[in-house]
Amino acid sequence: MENYLVEIPLSNRARREMKREKSPLSNERLDGMFGAFFADKHDFDTNPNGFMNFCIAENTLCYDLLRGKLECDPNIKQSLTQYSEFGGINTFRQAIANLLEHKIFRCESGDVDPKQIIVGSGCTSLLEALFYGLCDSGDSIIIPSPMYPSFVHDARMRANVKIEPASMTIDDGLGNIRFALRMDKFDEAWKKVEAEGGKVKAVLLCNPNNPTGQLFSSDELLELIEWCRVRQIHLISDEIYALSTFSTSNHFVSAYNVVNGRMGDNIHIISGFSKDFCLNGYRAGYIYSQNNNLVNYIKQISPFFTCSNAVQSILTNILTDKPFLSSFIHSNQARLKSAYTKTICYLKEAGIPYVESQGGMFLLLDMRCCMAEITFEEEMRVWDALYDAKVLVNPGWTFHNDHSWLEIQKDVDKRGILTFMAFTSIYDNKANVLEAFIQSLQVKPKENSRSLILTNNTVAEKSSSKKEVAPDYLIIFDDLSNELKDPSITKLMKIQRHFSTKIIISTQSWTDSSSHIRKEIYSFSTKEKYHFLYTIRNGDYRKDFNLQLEIKI
Numbered sequence: 305m306e307n308y309l310v311e312i313p314l315s316n317r318a319r320r321e322m323k324r325e326k327s328p329l330s331n332e333r334l335d336g337m338f339g340a341f342f343a344d345k346h347d348f349d350t351n352p353n354g355f356m357n358f359c360i361a362e363n364t365l366c367y368d369l370l371r372g373k374l375e376c377d378p379n380i381k382q383s384l385t386q387y388s389e390f391g392g393i394n395t396f397r398q399a400i401a402n403l404l405e406h407k408i409f410r411c412e413s414g415d416v417d418p419k420q421i422i423v424g425s426g427c428t429s430l431l432e433a434l435f436y437g438l439c440d441s442g443d444s445i446i447i448p449s450p451m452y453p454s455f456v457h458d459a460r461m462r463a464n465v466k467i468e469p470a471s472m473t474i475d476d477g478l479g480n481i482r483f484a485l486r487m488d489k490f491d492e493a494w495k496k497v498e499a500e501g502g503k504v505k506a507v508l509l510c511n512p513n514n515p516t517g518q519l520f521s522s523d524e525l526l527e528l529i530e531w532c533r534v535r536q537i538h539l540i541s542d543e544i545y546a547l548s549t550f551s552t553s554n555h556f557v558s559a560y561n562v563v564n565g566r567m568g569d570n571i572h573i574i575s576g577f578s579k580d581f582c583l584n585g586y587r588a589g590y591i592y593s594q595n596n597n598l599v600n601y602i603k604q605i606s607p608f609f610t611c612s613n614a615v616q617s618i619l620t621n622i623l624t625d626k627p628f629l630s631s632f633i634h635s636n637q638a639r640l641k642s643a644y645t646k647t648i649c650y651l652k653e654a655g656i657p658y659v660e661s662q663g664g665m666f667l668l669l670d671m672r673c674c675m676a677e678i679t680f681e682e683e684m685r686v687w688d689a690l691y692d693a694k695v696l697v698n699p700g701w702t703f704h705n706d707h708s709w710l711e712i713q714k715d716v717d718k719r720g721i722l723t724f725m726a727f728t729s730i731y732d733n734k735a736n737v738l739e740a741f742i743q744s745l746q747v748k749p750k751e752n753s754r755s756l757i758l759t760n761n762t763v764a765e766k767s768s769s770k771k772e773v774a775p776d777y778l779i780i781f782d783d784l785s786n787e788l789k790d791p792s793i794t795k796l797m798k799i800q801r802h803f804s805t806k807i808i809i810s811t812q813s814w815t816d817s818s819s820h821i822r823k824e825i826y827s828f829s830t831k832e833k834y835h836f837l838y839t840i841r842n843g844d845y846r847k848d849f850n851l852q853l854e855i856k857i
C-alpha cells in the first residue's frame with residue numbers, strides 16, 4: 305500500500321462547482337470565522353468571553369418553552385425507525401396544512417391541501433430543489449437586494465442558477481434609507497439578464513425580509529405578482545420568518561393571501577422550522593405549491609433531502625397541541641420584540657444609526673460613524689475590530705446591494721466635494737426632501753459657477769474657470785422615473801448656476817424627464833454656433849455627430 309497518498313483529482317463537475325462557488329464569505333478573513341466561532345462559542349454561564357455571533361439568524365430566546373416538547377415525544381413508535389412517505393409523513397403534512405390555515409394564511413380549514421406540501425431537511429435543500437425544478441443550468445433569478453447572502457450560494461453551487469439583484473434601497477439623499485419593492489429595478493434586472501443573453505425564470509422574495517427585517521404590503525406584493533405573471537415567470541416566496549414578526553403597525557401578508565389562495569402554477573411558498581420555531585439544527589422545512597407538476601418532481605427527488613422521522617414526529621406533536629402552539633407563537637413574538645427594543649435602546653445610546661425592523665432577527669446598522677473613510681477596505685477594518693472583540697457581524701457588502709454608491713462616495717471624498725447627495729427618490733414619506741434642501745440652499749452663491757452636466761460622465765463639462773475645481777455640491781438623481789418631472793428638480797436646475805454645483809441625472813427613459821431638462825440638453829448641445837443636437841430613433845443622442853450623449857432610453 306505504498307501509493308495510498310497519490311492525489312486523485314475530484315470529478316470535473318466537483319472542481320467546476322468549487323471554482324464557480326464564490327461564497328460571500330469566501331473572503332480570507334471571513335473564511336475562518338465559523339471555525340473560530342464553533343470552537344469558542346459564547347455562553348453566559350460557561351464561556352462568557354467567547355464569540356458572540358450576530359451573523360447567523362438563530363433565535364435562542366425560547367428553548368425553555370420548547371424543552372419539554374423536544375425532550376419527550378409521546379408519539380414515538382417503531383414505525384418511525386422505518387422509511388416513511390416521500391415528501392413527508394402524512395400526519396406531519398396535515399399538521400403543516402393546519403398551521404398555514406390557522407396561523408399564517410388565516411383561511412378556512414381544508415383550504416390547504418396537504419398533498420401540495422413537500423417536507424425536506426430545511427429550506428436550504430428545498431430552495432435548491434426549487435431551483436432544479438424551475439430553472440435550467442445558467443438561468444437567472446431576480447432577488448431584491450440587500451439579500452440573504454446564502455441565496456447566492458444555494459442557487460449557484462450545484463444548480464448553477466445565477467442571481468440578479470434588484471435594489472430595494474430608497475435613499476432620500478440625507479442619510480435616511482428605506483426599502484421597498486421597486487418595479488423599475490426589476491425591469492432593470494430583467495433587461496440586464498436579457499442583454500447578456502440569459503433567461504430570468506423566477507423572482508425569489510424573502511418576506512419578512514432577511515436582512516432588512518421589512519414586511520411587504522399587499523399592494524407591493526400584488527404588483528410584483530403581476531409583474532411575474534405578465535412575464536410568465538415564477539415567484540418563490542420565502543416566508544420562513546412569517547411568525548417571527550413584532551411590528552404593531554404592520555402585519556405579515558403571505559403571497560397566498562394576496563391572490564386569495566389562487567396561487568396557480570407560478571407562486572410557490574417555502575418555509576420551515578429553523579426560525580419561527582427556533583430549531584435551526586433540527587433541519588426541517590416545507591414547500592407549499594399548487595403546481596402539481598412541480599410538487600411531483602420535488603417529491604421524486606425528496607429522498608436526497610429527507611427530514612428525519614424523529615424530527616417530523618416531534619414537530620407534529622408541537623403543531624397539534626393547539627394551546628401550546630398559540631402560546632408559543634405569542635411568547636416568541638413578545639420575546640423578539642423585547643430583544644429588539646433593548647437592542648435599539650442600546651444603539652440609540654451608542655449613537656449608531658440603524659434601519660427599523662419589523663420582523664425576523666435583523667438589524668441593519670449604519671456603521672459609517674465608525675469608519676474613517678467610506679471604502680470596502682475600511683468596512684473590513686471595522687469588521688476586524690469587532691472580530692478581535694469576538695463580535696461577529698455580516699459586513700454590508702455581503703448583502704449584494706448596490707456597490708456603486710460606495711465607489712462614488714470614495715471618489716467624492718478624494719476630490720474634496722463638500723456635499724454629495726444621491727437621490728433614488730426625492731420623497732420621504734410624502735415629504736419632498738429636495739424642496740427642503742433647496743430652501744437650505746438660499747445662501748450666498750458662488751462666483752465660480754459651473755454648467756450643468758447631463759446624463760453621465762461621457763459628456764464633457766465646461767467650467768467657467770480653466771482650472772478643474774471640485775464643485776461644492778454633487779447631486780445625483782438616480783432613476784427617479786416620473787419624479788424627474790417634479791417642479792422641485794426644475795427649480796434646482798434653475799438656481800444651480802448660482803452655486804458651485806454639479807447635477808447628474810440618470811434615467812432609463814428620455815420621456816421621464818421634464819421639458820426643462822430636455823431643453824437643457826438641447827441648449828448644452830447647441831450653445832456654440834454651428835453645433836447641433838443629433839438624435840436617432842434608436843436612442844442615440846449626439847452633440848454634432850462626434851460626441852455621444854449617453855442618455856439611456
Ligand SMILES: Cc1ncc(COP(=O)(O)O)c(C=O)c1O
Pocket residue numbers: 361425426427428429452510514542544576577578584588589
Ligand atoms: C431567508 C432564509 N431562507 C432560508 C434559510 C435557510 O433555512 P434552513 O435552516 O431551513 O435551511 C435562511 C437561514 O438563515 C434564511 O434566512
